[in-house]
Amino acid sequence: xxxxxxxxxxxxxxxxxxxxxxxxxxxxxxxxxxxxxxxxxxxxxxxxxxxxxxxxxxxxxxxxxxxxxxxxxxxxxxxxxxxxxxxxxxxxxxxxxxxxxxxxxxxxxxxxxxx
Amino acid sequence: xxxxxxxxxxxxxxxxxxxxxxxxxxxxxxxxxxxxxxxxxxxxxxxxxxxxxxxxxxxxxxxxxxxxxxxxxxxxxxxxxxxxxxxxxxxxxxxxxxxxxxxxxxxxxxxx
Numbered sequence: 312x313x314x315x316x317x318x319x320x321x322x323x324x325x326x327x328x329x330x331x332x333x334x335x336x337x338x339x340x341x342x343x344x345x346x347x348x349x350x351x352x353x354x355x356x357x358x359x360x361x362x363x364x365x366x367x368x369x370x371x372x373x374x375x376x377x378x379x380x381x382x383x384x385x386x387x388x389x390x391x392x393x394x395x396x397x398x399x400x401x402x403x404x405x406x407x408x409x410x411x412x413x414x415x416x417x418x419x420x421x422x423x424x425x426x
Numbered sequence: 427x428x429x430x431x432x433x434x435x436x437x438x439x440x441x442x443x444x445x446x447x448x449x450x451x452x453x454x455x456x457x458x459x460x461x462x463x464x465x466x467x468x469x470x471x472x473x474x475x476x477x478x479x480x481x482x483x484x485x486x487x488x489x490x491x492x493x494x495x496x497x498x499x500x501x502x503x504x505x506x507x508x509x510x511x512x513x514x515x516x517x518x519x520x521x522x523x524x525x526x527x528x529x530x531x532x533x534x535x536x537x538x
Contacts, residue, residue: 315469342524351434351530352434352464352512352514352530352531352533353528353530353531354470354514354528354531355528356525356526356527359523359524359525361523366523367523367525401469401470403469405524407524413524414472414475415472415524415526416471416472417469417470417471418469419467419468419469420467420468420469
């Protein structure tokens with residue numbers, strides 16, 4: 312059973328398009344995250360949600376909009392895609408926020424290529 | 427300057443050798459330290475977690491933290507080809523919404 316799953320795995324699209332990436336976790340966790348990993352493997356947090364409430368909102372263009380319909384899902388919608396958005400996007404989840412050992416479990420990633 | 431610095435490698439070692447990986451961080455407010463392993467085309471997975479200066483062992487893996495120098499290390503003993511991966515260090519502050527700040531990762535190749 313996959314703990315944190317993402318769809319699609321690969322996404323190739325043209326500049327200017329709008330696209331969504333979906334994430335689901337079956338771990339019963341309260342907190343979910345989106346990370347962006349660039350071509351140099353640098354992994355940076357974008358957003359986190361706890362019980363459907365936005366907790367972390369890093370300096371991310373407002374073309375990126377996360378949506379959490381319930382605790383088990385966190386989707387990422389990207390408007391007006393740009394070349395610089397090409398990266399691997401990882402979803403993660405953890406049981407909470409406050410525990411010092413709240414391990415984050417990562418999904419397999421979505422490789423986005425903007426042409 | 428990035429908050430967490432890590433040599434990107436690649437680091438190539440023969441099977442059975444000790445792999446030594448390092449990170450430095452800039453802010454003494456970081457109190458929790460992690461090492462993640464990431465295989466090619468996969469998501470990162472947690473290897474080690476520590477929050478105090480000193481050593482922590484788990485099987486072939488030893489994590490070492492020196493808070494006075496803001497320096498963290500990971501040692502892999504008796505390295506295996508299956509250890510070939512990118513190793514990412516991560517740090518976090520207390521009460522920061524569980525926000526992890528990652529280093530850029532070091533690619534390790536263990537040759538049979």
